Amino acid sequence: MRRVQRRFSLRSFMERVRLAGTEQSGRVRVTAHAADLRPRLRKASEELVESLRQGRRPASISSVITSLAVLLMALGRMEFTEELPLPPLSASFSGSEDAEDPAEVLDMPLEMPGEQQLQPTDQPVETPPPELAETVPPPESLPEPEVDLQVPESEEPAAEPVAEAPALPESPVGTAPAVSKSAGAALAESRSGAARQQMLMKYGGTAGSESAVSRALEWLAGRQRPDGSWDFADVGPCSSPGKISNPIGGTAYALLPFLAAGNTHKVGQWKPQVQAGLQYLTRVGISVPAGYDLRGVLNQRDDDPEPNYAYYVQGAAVLALCEAYGMTGDRQLRPVCEAAVRFLVNSQDPRGGGWRYVPQQAGSTSCTAIQVMALKAAEKAGIAIPDAVWRGVGLYLDSVAVDGEGRYG
Template sequence: MQNRAFLLRAAMAVADRLGFRSGFHDTRFEGMSGFVVSLLFHLMLLLTLGYFVLLVGREPSGVVIVVTEPSDDPPLAVLTGDLAVTEPPPGPWDDRLGSVEPTLIAPTVPKIVLTPIPSSSESTPDAQHRPRSFQPRDLLLVTGSQLRGGGLEGRDPQSRANLVRTRGGTADSEDAMARGLAWLAAHQRTDGSWRFDHRGGACGNACGNPGSVASTTGSTGLVLLPFLGAGHTTDESQYFDAVERGLYYLTSRMIIGRHGGDLQEGTMYAQGIAAIALCEAYAMMRDESLRGPAQAAIDFIANVQHDQGGWRYYPGQPGDTTVFGWQIMALRSAQLAGLQVPDLVLARAEKFLDSVQDQQGATYGYMTPGRQPSPTAIGLLSRMYYGWQQDDPRLADGVQYLQNLGPSRTDMYFNYYAHQVMHHYEGPGWQAWNRELRDRLIATQARRGHEHGSWYFNDQHAESGGRLYTTAMCVMILQVYYRYMPLYGRAAVHDGL
């Protein structure tokens, strides 16, 4: 009865809203009042039952709250230009919106078969590692920032001998280079990797000066580079099997996540180095099974770039010049391979160079403007790839700074970059520089026992990377005549990809 009384009161309230209540006291409607109450009672009953029917089987839904932060950016209408803008990604590099469980790709497979990973160019718009989002102001950066020149054509056996002869190499330098490759090949592990602590495998403890860096992708990628530099990418090549096994190891260690293909194993140095190896291998071999991993490695580099354009030890950190150098060369290698490199990433990277330059770009610092040897060599080489002309006064001043320093007796990291700068710049300074460094490396190469063909110098980088790192760097220094085509002069490659 209480429920009926409640419904009756509710019906009366509804009647009041509909204008019927005054009529209940009018003699003209007294006969209808019972009918109206009954009608409203049954109507409300049907509505109540219908509501509960609609709720049955319905999935629970949350409330979506969209919050936008105020921005000082100019409206898109004022930004003009023919720009290819990629679709924004799921979120920024630091996973503020959640993370995706990474997947380890083929950790152990007895047969060397490179399984392709879909690249960003082949994937749908919902791909996990699309290029990350940009701010409207970033569009203003994309004003022709491209990397140019430095092709891989000189590694072809028919070109190599001529380039050695005409650009400063000798038979002795090529012999030393070959001995270095033999030592590196002898220290490959059975799983296809190389380790900075080289004492495992066939070496045992026969060679001194092991390294301490744990990243196996970094060590494997670094050693692959001199083999690729010497053109060992065909079935007829002496070290083709070693190259193929090393490439398989790299692809097996790649972790696919929302940002692309992660090859760090603890450091962005390794990401850049391994990405160079994959991109160069794909560019030279045109093996489609390498395209996906190479693109994924580049996607990772692009997606974890700091907003100010640099890279450091870990994803998203403000940049330093030494880590930057490996990433920028990876991006250039990707271009040479025909892979996708976002223009915005290159534009931001150029802005990072601006932030660490001194003397209008003649010298460079580590994280701030300065005048330091290795950062200056890296900065100048990067500027060359960005298109600074040979007669640019800033470049001339920087080269003069390196020339005054001269080749280091122990720091192969500095020598590796500075040697390329001097080689590309050419001129009398290069001839003197090349003669000094080339002959010193020939004279200091180990020629006894199991260390035969290797190098080691007491240096801060060598203490971490050990004999394996030092040997790989020295071999690449001796390959400078053909490893990358000259950026200037008659043999230069002027057009970017």
């Protein structure tokens, strides 16, 4: 046999060495403990540390971004609140802790005449003897006001009086004397009987105008609610109802024509309607440190948080109450009248002297006018008005006068 001699090739040698290494690696035995073969669960924090240790930048960046996103979402859902104390002046117009819930007040039955009872106060005041009732002025703190009126027959119960604000102390520098029977009688007589006929003849009243007044009062009486109130939005079958729902304002403005026609809670064709409306006003207001709040802001039934009609309502309610008090001299009306007047006095703009939509705001002519009418009615009824109030009114009117010719804007 012939033997063939091959040349040495480096390439062939290296290939043979590589193949030999592969065969040896296949024969290596791997030894491991049983615990090493079990799957190991790592926490998220351990995974993050391990990825950072091994230099896995994508994993670390993703984890940081995820953490920041979770933190931002949590901050977005958090609510931060801070309680700021009200200034002493503004706080005096807030409802007191003892104030009645208006919703609960409206659901209470209206008391019948002879069944009204005075609720106890912190400092009860003894009732003066009958012979001194007309000569001794009322004390500074009286039991809650109630109106001793007759209730019109109704199938639905109305509401019971609540505690009213304390009486307004008479100022020693006020402009009005104590109320007297003669002053109230003179005011009532001017709106009824022979005095009324003289006024009609003097200013052009006719049988037709009186008939129109009578029909208008009859319509108003038909729109009165069982609790004694009226509302602008309740016009029955008539078209174009009002959009403002404020029973205090509706009641005040509805009472004024009855009073102007000589009807009170003691005399007149519409006596039951007048007494029910007065009872409503004396129980539905809110007693606050500043006085008796009749703006109707807390009693309103619409969604306006700061209605601009607030002091048009307060002024009309004070005007109606003081007119009724002045026409009858009913001492049971005096405490609520004084407290409501005190609320007006405290609401006056201390710088400009007028009234507007919120307490002590710079005045407007229309809003100031209704407050002045209410204060003049109170003064005629014998409730003292501080001289500073009238000076403020004069200051305001001078500031809005046009050309000094009696025009105001």
